[in-house]
Amino acid sequence: MTPHPDRVAGVSTPAWTPSTYEFLQAAPPGPSFERTWPVRTGDVDPGRRVRLDGIARYLQDMANDEMFHRGFDATDPYWLVRRSIIDVHEPLHWPSDVTLLRWCESTSSRWCNMRITLRGSAGGHVETEAFWIRFSADSGMPTHISEGGMEYLQQHVTETRLRWKALNTATPPEPSARDYTVKLRATDFDPYQHLNNAAYLQLVEDDLNGDPLLAAPHRAIIEYLAPIPLGSSVQVRSERDEAGYRQWLHLLDADGAPARKPAAAVSVTPLPGAPFAPPAPWPPEQVERIEWRA
DSSP, rough: OOOOGGGGGBBBSOOOTTTTTOSSSSSSSSOOOOEEEEEOOBBOTTTOOHHHHHHHHHHHHHHHHHHHHHTTHHHHHOOEEEEEEEEEEEEEBBSEEEEEEEEEEEEESSSSEEEEEEBBBBBBBEEEEEEEEEEEETOOBBOOOHHHHHHTTTTOOOBBSOOOOOOOOOOOOOOOOEEEEEEOGGGGTTTBBBBOOOHHHHHHHHHTOOOGGGGSOOEEEEOOOSSOBBOOEEEEEEETTTTEEEEEEBBBOSSSOOSSSSSEEEEEEEEOOOOOOOOOOOOOHHHHHHHHOO
């Protein structure tokens, strides 16, 4: 079960905008959880850039790895993500390895902000932050983080009174010809029968295919406002202007009518920096091998 967003914590009116929000820490102030693995072709676009949904998958895998590595699957097993922020300063590419550093930046008694830095062996730099909520499997509501979990999380925190403050606007524009409907696939859902975090951003990548917004430093923010259950269809509503791109997902009822409030709100906005350079060309022997396989 997923707690209703209005009962989680906090303030519905944004205190910041997507482009003005700043992370509390530029780098982990002490030892952090680290993993390295190869970039896989299933996470990259035709230009070999690791897509936003691929990054979201890395963040989810990293969180699971750390939970089991630290033994928190026994004391703090149930979490959900309320928001993910992905700052792509330089894209990760295939083929390469990616190293991820994960640490806790701020906490409250029931939720925390987790940071992950990603760097590629062939270049690439991404900074992320996720607002994680510890919840009870029995009530579906936020519950206290265990004493041992809190002791571990607070090793490097600079804020212990973390509150939820929305960054994206949850009020979509009026319906338009851009709106379209998606029947979600069974493979898009996780063990809790909720839409997995990466699947949301596949819709963003599809809308922004070929858009110059992804060809320069950018920030993607997704806020999960209501659960999307297995078997759902959603209406995708979006707008694009000089400030960036915004998307809202609305659950459809049995008659195909969209819910009044969105289940997710996404923004993609520019970050300072020059357009990305293309990735280095493949070595000739790799090109020959791929041509032979074809």
